Amino acid sequence: MNPAAIVDPEVEARPWGEQQRADDPAYRRQAARLLADSHFYKAKLGAAGIHTPADVSGLDAIAQLPFTEKDELRASRTPDEPIGTHLIPPLSEISRIFSTSGTTGTPSYVPLTRDDLADWIAVSRRSYGASGVTAGNRLVSTYGAGPFVAGVPLDTFNALGVTHIPVGSGNTDRLVAAVQLLKADTIALTPSYALHVAEWCVARGIDLAACSVQRLLVAGEPGGGEPATRKRLEEAWGADVTEAMGIGDICVSLWGECREKQGMHFSGRGFVHFELIDPQTGTPVEMKEGATGELVYTHLRHRAAPLLRFRSRDHVVVWTSPCPCGRTSPRVRCIGRTDDMLIVRAVNVFPTAIRALVNEFSPAVSGVIAVRPRAKGFRQDPPLPVIVEVGEDQPFDPALAEHIRTRLRDALSVTTEITLVAHGSLPRTSYKSHLVDWSQAV
């Protein structure tokens, strides 16, 4: 253990068993404020028969409260209340309004007061600090500062004292130039983009593994935690890969992975409370070694638009065993999005889990796949079609398809139909990769 490496040792190394008790007073204050000032929660909790702070009680009774869904927030927006009725202060007291890209066309807004922004930066400092980012690092970021919450880590990099080299998203020439000319040692990017840059360098005869980069900080999608993808990235870049995860409506970089690389520690202690639930039934799942479920978040001290039991749709596996780094919070790895989960003959299947297993066959495969369901909706009949790209200059070996099919059947209990396609024929994105292609679904 090296306590000097922990950004907030008093908080991050405190026994985890004490956390809920420490958070209880803040939760009670927040619940009282929601009942007094949040039009959204006055209506929502009132409809559930909860009218007073005494009805809410403390954190140990939180599971009796209703969940908050993203769609409910969206539905509460009107021309008079464009952010939604969960916004508490007047807009004049809001210091920043981020927006999410929004799959429905209209952006969702994430408002923050000045103090909320300071809290987000404090959480994000712990998260990036866990990955070993420290003063003196030369860090290239590829996040657009623009409208998205991913802009907050840019403020965090200032707070950590790094030499920050922003190159923006999708500008591979500029990124590689920053590595070659400025000898950057740390790169923050999505795992699919990290993979793309590695392929881009191979095609141009650039030896990335011999370059100055020692650390990749990946975020934005689950791939960076999959063992085979991580191994490929670490070999291609000659660098350590750690990941971070947050959620726009709650906080950025809520989780950050330490140098032990055994999952992401919770960095939001004192600011956010989290629970684990079964996504189908909504019942709580006990937080113990190896447990899996969906993360649900509650703000403990958010001011602008506080949320209660917000369903993240992030499905994770949890580890609670002690970590040699000295941080005592549980660690998680994201398995996939609850929304992406398919059910094939009563078996839950995450496209990200399929990709992780297919990647075991690297370098015979490129690591890029697409699940192409035949039917609309999450229920699918076997065999589930999976398109697998072969690796660069690799043959179309029918035996490879059969090996992949067998591996998926043994590991996931799902029957698939594997189609091999040429290297480079599936789309790459510089931000999040889409693993499910619904174009063939009827």
Ligand SMILES: [Zn+2]
């Ligand atoms: Zn650790």
